[in-house]
Amino acid sequence: MSINLSNIAKKRGIKYFLISFVDLFGNLRSKLVPTRAIDGMQKDGAGFAGFAAWLDMTPAHPDMFAIPDPESFIQLPWKPEVGWLASDLWMDGKPVEASPRVALKRQLEQAEKLGFRMKTGVECEYHLINSDGTDIADTKDQQSKPCYDQQALMRQYPVISQICDAMIELGWGPYQNDHEDANGQFEMNWDFDDTLKTADRHVFFKFMVKSIAELHGMRATFMPKPFSHLTGNGCHSHISIWNLNGTQNLFDGNNDARDLGLSPLAYQFLGGIMHSADCLAAIFNPTINSYKRINAPRTLSGATWSPDSITYGGNNRTHMIRVPEAGRFELRLMDGAANPYLMQAGILACGLDGVEGNRDPGDPLDINMYELGEDIKGYKQLPHNLLDAIRLFESSDVLRERLGSELVDAFVKLKKNQWNDYTSHLTKWELDNTLDC
Numbered sequence: 001m002s003i004n005l006s007n008i009a010k011k012r013g014i015k016y017f018l019i020s021f022v023d024l025f026g027n028l029r030s031k032l033v034p035t036r037a038i039d040g041m042q043k044d045g046a047g048f049a050g051f052a053a054w055l056d057m058t059p060a061h062p063d064m065f066a067i068p069d070p071e072s073f074i075q076l077p078w079k080p081e082v083g084w085l086a087s088d089l090w091m092d093g094k095p096v097e098a099s100p101r102v103a104l105k106r107q108l109e110q111a112e113k114l115g116f117r118m119k120t121g122v123e124c125e126y127h128l129i130n131s132d133g134t135d136i137a138d139t140k141d142q143q144s145k146p147c148y149d150q151q152a153l154m155r156q157y158p159v160i161s162q163i164c165d166a167m168i169e170l171g172w173g174p175y176q177n178d179h180e181d182a183n184g185q186f187e188m189n190w191d192f193d194d195t196l197k198t199a200d201r202h203v204f205f206k207f208m209v210k211s212i213a214e215l216h217g218m219r220a221t222f223m224p225k226p227f228s229h230l231t232g233n234g235c236h237s238h239i240s241i242w243n244l245n246g247t248q249n250l251f252d253g254n255n256d257a258r259d260l261g262l263s264p265l266a267y268q269f270l271g272g273i274m275h276s277a278d279c280l281a282a283i284f285n286p287t288i289n290s291y292k293r294i295n296a297p298r299t300l301s302g303a304t305w306s307p308d309s310i311t312y313g314g315n316n317r318t319h320m321i322r323v324p325e326a327g328r329f330e331l332r333l334m335d336g337a338a339n340p341y342l343m344q345a346g347i348l349a350c351g352l353d354g355v356e357g358n359r360d361p362g363d364p365l366d367i368n369m370y371e372l373g374e375d376i377k378g379y380k381q382l383p384h385n386l387l388d389a390i391r392l393f394e395s396s397d398v399l400r401e402r403l404g405s406e407l408v409d410a411f412v413k414l415k416k417n418q419w420n421d422y423t424s425h426l427t428k429w430e431l432d433n434t435l436d437c
């Protein structure tokens, strides 16, 4: 055991540890463990009843143990007496294959066998809203094109700067913060890194933003489309594959005939993602609300900034995949509800399928998809609702083979239950439009 949590606690003044895990619906679950008990927990894990979280387990299942990864340790900047730990789930002495962090580690192991190390950055958009969730927090933020609005940004300086200061203190390398395209919407960017590290930070970022917003009397939401007339919350990911010691970006291509600065490996990886993108939507856009962001009508600002078709282009934000510069691409499909581990596992699974299957994404499209998207033919569309997405995910041979049936079946079962729960509720829309039928 290289990192001893007890010693860290003594050195940093930690009184409690949050031993946490993320379930299949992306919910962060934890136990708050006093430092006096951390030695045993580091070795054996914290016990949970799996059925009580969104995992495919019954009340009859034995205890599930969250074994913390000491490499993931983060001291809460806004409450330094607490340390946070990401964990892997175990049951009956074996890792729980149908759990998100284990699933991502499995894909990283596959990549490593091929000599690949995936690095990613994420752009987590969120809204600052009032505490009951009915409106944005800053009611003065009303411009129809509010992106980069300095005045609205600076009215939220106390909360934005506290989050950014925290990221600086944690060594994440934050480099910019802005007001995004919707009223009340913000984005904060920090350095890309190894995928597992980015995924752990992504989980923690959401927890931190919500916690610090609450300290300021607000609430933060990463919900894909919290307001129907405003741009939704995306979670774009920038992707590159490196050699194992991290010295060479294998996506860099000097002699790219398509002139985007990508290597043949990058095109294969990209081709794999495009091949399965409609099936990936279930984990990239995992909520009922997600489908109000993709395929959405134009918003107040003039654009949704989200895709509806499976296309790629150069430095053009109207496509599902953008290649902003040589050596990486940006996948713009995911939204704020995407599970930080499952989304990266899905990217890697389908990217590796592209590499091993030599999938060709075809030529990039250089058009404004928001204007001309309906005129082009031969490009697959994204699913229009969660049920279609779940069915596509369920039927994908690529995802079943690479993510494993245990994970696919568990996710599909829980999500279908959720869909059935949703459709069992009578809505106002139905009454308004059907009562007099």
Ligand SMILES: [Mg+2]
Binding pocket: 123, 125, 180, 187, 234
């Ligand atoms: Mg953005």
